[in-house]
Amino acid sequence: MRWRRGLGRWFFRWRWLTLVSFTALMIVVALETLWVDPDLEHYFSQQDYPEEHQMVSRSRHYLQQALGKMAVAEGAYVDWPVVEFDLVRAYVLFDIGFYHQQYRCTEGAVRQLDQLIDAVQKRRAPMAHQATQRVLPIIECMTTVEEGQFVRRATSAAKLAQQMRHRQNMMLLGSLAIYILGIVFWAMHEWQHRESRWALRERRDWMQKAMRDPLTGAGNRHALQRDVHHQVYTHSAVILMDIDYFKQYNDQLGHPSGDQLLCQLAESLPLWSSVPTRVYRLGGDEFALLVDVKDVEALGKLCQELQEAMRLAAIPHPGHPGHRYVTLSIGASMVAREAFAEGYSAADNALYVVKREGRNGWQLADVSASPDRLAKDEYISEFSDIEH
Numbered sequence: 116m117r118w119r120r121g122l123g124r125w126f127f128r129w130r131w132l133t134l135v136s137f138t139a140l141m142i143v144v145a146l147e148t149l150w151v152d153p154d155l156e157h158y159f160s161q162q163d164y165p166e167e168h169q170m171v172s173r174s175r176h177y178l179q180q181a182l183g184k185m186a187v188a189e190g191a192y193v194d195w196p197v198v199e200f201d202l203v204r205a206y207v208l209f210d211i212g213f214y215h216q217q218y219r220c221t222e223g224a225v226r227q228l229d230q231l232i233d234a235v236q237k238r239r240a241p242m243a244h245q246a247t248q249r250v251l252p253i254i255e256c257m258t259t260v261e262e263g264q265f266v267r268r269a270t271s272a273a274k275l276a277q278q279m280r281h282r283q284n285m286m287l288l289g290s291l292a293i294y295i296l297g298i299v300f301w302a303m304h305e306w307q308h309r310e311s312r313w314a315l316r317e318r319r320d321w322m323q324k325a326m327r328d329p330l331t332g333a334g335n336r337h338a339l340q341r342d343v344h345h346q347v348y349t350h351s352a353v354i355l356m357d358i359d360y361f362k363q364y365n366d367q368l369g370h371p372s373g374d375q376l377l378c379q380l381a382e383s384l385p386l387w388s389s390v391p392t393r394v395y396r397l398g399g400d401e402f403a404l405l406v407d408v409k410d411v412e413a414l415g416k417l418c419q420e421l422q423e424a425m426r427l428a429a430i431p432h433p434g435h436p437g438h439r440y441v442t443l444s445i446g447a448s449m450v451a452r453e454a455f456a457e458g459y460s461a462a463d464n465a466l467y468v469v470k471r472e473g474r475n476g477w478q479l480a481d482v483s484a485s486p487d488r489l490a491k492d493e494y495i496s497e498f499s500d501i502e503h
């Protein structure tokens with residue numbers, strides 16, 4: 116039993132598993148939100164990360180636009196302010212500190228662009244092919260920067276993918292651990308459930324045993340109290356009986372034979388009774404019967420039947436001074452609802468009278484029984500708290 120109690124205590128610690136698994140689940144979900152979401156946002160928004168901006172591409176676009184206008188206008192009218200505006204926009208978008216730090220060609224390319232703007236401002240614009248010659252290194256540089264940017268983005272995407280994979284693995288492992296905890300908890304809960312069912316059954320068995328007389332299997336005094344208290348059985352009368360000279364029976368035939376006689380009687384009494392009957396062994400050779408009879412006449416008839424049946428059974432009793440067979444002394448009383456204690460006491464008085472007057476007989480309760488005998492009767496106190 117000790118190991119069971121130990122296991123029980125251990126289980127109650129394991130009940131914390133529910134809390135642990137739910138907390139772990141919450142942490143995993145929170146981490147997922149804290150880690151993955153900002154990374155994705157960073158990758159796709161690029162709002163606060165100038166190094167990721169594709170300004171060089173826009174710069175190239177304006178530069179090519181200006182170059183195109185100059186080429187189209189060779190020998191004809193040139194809208195120089197517009198060309199200048201495109202070039203300035205290209206310049207501004209290319210003259211970024213980050214490009215200067217990361218790409219060496221930027222320095223020279225920006226200077227060349229500056230000179231080109233200068234020439235256009237002074238309307239000393241080169242012919243288209245000259246302009247192309249000048250712009251070519253700038254475009255080359257821009258291409259280098261664009262490639263660099265592309266590589267940077269590819270690297271950043273690969274890094275993000277790697278991080279995501281790593282976190283997915285962690286999530287998977289975390290979920291697996293939580294799942295295992297859940298399974299363990301479920302198993303422990305199932306085990307505990309079985310244990311408590313077993314304990315309940317055992318308790319019920321013990322309670323039933325506690326209500327039985329171990330020798331005869333009949334109900335004991337507690338069972339009588341319980342049955343009367345809970346009215347599990349409808350009865351209108353109580354019969355108390357005692358084997359005559361049982362001590363001598365034991366002395367002559369031995370205790371095992373005495374035990375056998377008690378068992379035989381407990382088994383036979385309900386069969387001998389012509390009305391619904393419950394048998395209880397109160398102790399020693401004393402039995403109580405709860406019976407359901409119509410009235411006092413029927414109760415008297417039943418007592419007579421029981422004695423007759425005992426006589427017909429003709430169980431030898433070598434120690435009996437009068438007869439050579441087992442005889443019974445019987446006292447009986449009708450019991451009113453709500454007043455079992457009084458009925459019981461009256462039946463006991465009647466039994467006492469039979470014993471005093473020579474045994475082997477039956478007596479119905481005299482309702483005007485001596486108050487003295489009632490007062491000192493132990494059963495009064497025992498059953499006085501029972502309400503029918």
Ligand SMILES: Nc1nc2c(ncn2[C@@H]2O[C@H](COP(=O)(O)OP(=O)(O)OP(=O)(O)O)[C@@H](O)[C@H]2O)c(=O)[nH]1
Binds near residue numbers: 358369371373374377
């Ligand atoms: N075999 C056996 N004897 C028991 C058991 N319980 C009590 N007894 C015996 O039952 C006897 C009861 O004796 P008494 O109370 O004097 O009753 P009695 O001998 O029947 O005398 P009267 O009732 O006056 O006729 C005692 O000798 C007890 O030892 C039991 O479980 N088995």
